Amino acid sequence: MSEVSDNETGETHRRTYHHGDLRTVLLDAVRVQLEAHGPDGVSLAQAAREVGVSSGAPYRHFKDKSAVLEAIVADGMDRLKEGMREGRDAFAKGSLEAVAGTGQAYIDFARHEPSVFRLVFSLTEGHQASDALKAKGAACFSVVMEAVALYLKRPVEEPIISRRAYMLWAFVHGHSFLMIDKKQIAQEYSAIEWDLLMDAARGFLDLTPT
């Protein structure tokens, strides 16, 4: 590293020619920009300035700006999946609470990193959503499916599992977005989020299966 915090603008300078871990440090800086000022507030030039390198340096580590965002998204999705796993495993295997737990973790992630969360779902849309990201998305979904399958005491392969899991996902996804969008009503209900989650799980999973 060998960095020294410098002037009042939060910039740094180095003693060594090479930075040491620019890629990681850059990602962190951009993530901070993203959460602080939204997607339009992200500037690689500014991030480079902050970590004390020239404006061309980032391009030694990323093809372009969108590649930086993609890396942040990939990272976020990994943390999201891990969180969902933990949220599920905090409750008894096969319980309704375990299902709701994955949803709660999803919502918590959105609340904690709203801009990254939003980016996850506006970037994978873009064009072909690099297969890596697609796979990560599927991994998240399968966490929910497993919990649902266990609760319904049926194999994950049955279509009804994916269908119910999808309905739950949509509900949780919708609430997450409405909440971080600061929609008035969503704010009110975020106080009783867990009740809502359990209601939804019951409503969707205790329906007569087709």
Add this chain to the structure above:
Amino acid sequence: MSEVSDNETGETHRRTYHHGDLRTVLLDAVRVQLEAHGPDGVSLAQAAREVGVSSGAPYRHFKDKSAVLEAIVADGMDRLKEGMREGRDAFAKGSLEAVAGTGQAYIDFARHEPSVFRLVFSLTEGHQASDALKAKGAACFSVVMEAVALYLKRPVEEPIISRRAYMLWAFVHGHSFLMIDKKQIAQEYSAIEWDLLMDAARGFLDLTPT
């Protein structure tokens, strides 16, 4: 007006000094950019070029770029609400179908104008979400509430109405986003969207009311 389509880049020139209806034409051009290339693909300078005015002209009609987007969002929300009304009124008053109808209209809007739809929910977030936009949002939600109240045969004022309506909204909102994000599973289920909607309405509205 008095425009003449010009060279191969889709630009136009005018015979009169004044454009005639720049505000409207500009909004249309930007909406096209938005749907074609996403929010980052919007350039006022490019839009001005396309409609045949100088790059400074848009600033006679809008404070800045975000004001243009805000106008597009306001417009979109009006159309959304109108669509939801129609979707609801296409079915018998007080029926479960009427409830699902508002949801279907919501989803159709998202499918038809995905970028505008997305913008509606990322712009109102920004800072204080100009009261005008907040009001439009509330108007949309009340369309759902009315349908739910009629189905449950209770006055809209009862908290349970808003709660169930919110759950439905979250579900529909989530599916809309997942669908336009081209999530694999969402695509599969969009074929049987109506079934999903009715399932959700039943699941949420036929729960024992607290």
Add this chain to the structure above:
DNA sequence: TCACCGCTGTGAGAAGCTCTTACATATGTA
């Protein structure tokens, strides 16, 4: 040990964008 190759950073600059300012031209109203 040392020469060299490739990785990573620099500095300058092209092209494009937003938004401002000073100026020009229509339009409608007194």
Add this chain to the structure above:
DNA sequence: TACATATGTAAGAGCTTCTCACAGCGGTGA
């Protein structure tokens, strides 16, 4: 008809992304 106001233009400041030629460092093989 004359002028105030609305709406356009041209030019430019300051920012951005991304490229390119060049420079310094670090690990590898002779």
